[in-house]
Amino acid sequence: SRRQGFSSIPNVKWDDVGGLHFLRQEFDRYIVRRIKFPEVYEDFGVDFEIGFLLYGPPGCGKTLIAKAVANEAGANFIHIKGPELLNKYVGESELAVRTIFSRARTCSPCILFFDEVDALTTQRGEEGGWVVGPLLNQLLIELDGSEQRRGVYVIGATNRPEAMDRALLRPGRFGKLIYVPLPNADERGMILKALARRKPIDASVDLMALGRDNACKNLSGADLSALMNEAAMVALEDKLTSSSKSPDGQKWTIKDAHFRTALGKIC
Numbered sequence: 001s002r003r004q005g006f007s008s009i010p011n012v013k014w015d016d017v018g019g020l021h022f023l024r025q026e027f028d029r030y031i032v033r034r035i036k037f038p039e040v041y042e043d044f045g046v047d048f049e050i051g052f053l054l055y056g057p058p059g060c061g062k063t064l065i066a067k068a069v070a071n072e073a074g075a076n077f078i079h080i081k082g083p084e085l086l087n088k089y090v091g092e093s094e095l096a097v098r099t100i101f102s103r104a105r106t107c108s109p110c111i112l113f114f115d116e117v118d119a120l121t122t123q124r125g126e127e128g129g130w131v132v133g134p135l136l137n138q139l140l141i142e143l144d145g146s147e148q149r150r151g152v153y154v155i156g157a158t159n160r161p162e163a164m165d166r167a168l169l170r171p172g173r174f175g176k177l178i179y180v181p182l183p184n185a186d187e188r189g190m191i192l193k194a195l196a197r198r199k200p201i202d203a204s205v206d207l208m209a210l211g212r213d214n215a216c217k218n219l220s221g222a223d224l225s226a227l228m229n230e231a232a233m234v235a236l237e238d239k240l241t242s243s244s245k246s247p248d249g250q251k252w253t254i255k256d257a258h259f260r261t262a263l264g265k266i267c
Ligand code: ATP
Pocket: 016, 017, 018, 019, 020, 057, 058, 059, 060, 061, 062, 063, 064, 065, 115, 157, 158, 159, 191, 194, 195, 220, 221, 222, 223, 225
């Protein structure tokens, strides 16, 4: 999913996401189970199209959760960056949008993720005013063509919901708005625990307490990820610069002191 517009199943699990339980529930109901049990949803006549808009401050897990949805549903994931779509295909934007949706249908079930979707809005017209460009037009056509949308689920993300084109916010388009907030004290702990899954954290470290610590106030998930990586760096440098054995003969781990040093570096 790293290259613009190409699909793959991401390797992000729900367990990699700290907090945000409410989001998980919503996506389970509207996307994951619908992909897993299509016949049940059909039996109950649930066949309406749905599109989500995740909004909130940067680095709080919007992209991460969209990837987890795809992984849990066993669906492909296509990552489109709004501004790139605008700039790369000047003059060919209709075709680009059509190509993206047709690619998504080809590899359905598919999560089509539009990052910075607020960029896909009115454009500067030839006379200097703002016009609904061909790109937005084509996007609305694709979003409304429900027959063709089968198996393609759209999720948009933005830090600036107020900049979104109103037309995109209708039901079936990016109509279901969900706020993804900065984590609170407990959620910071949960995010640290999720990030710690692949790191040798010392048993003496209390990640929930670290999350509640004043030093972590106002940190986003992305900041906490930077903290975790920096702490790992400090710990591994400790290992590389000491004699070959750890002081107490145990495995080298990431300890409180490493987190303290790391906090000093990232803040
Ligand atoms: P942006 O608006 O800048 O695109 P975003 O909300 O999409 O940000 P992500 O890209 O999902 O943020 O998060 C960036 C990184 O921060 C993730 O790859 C992950 O390492 C970490 N992260 C953010 N939120 C969480 C979370 N809730 N749980 C675990 N890790 C998180």
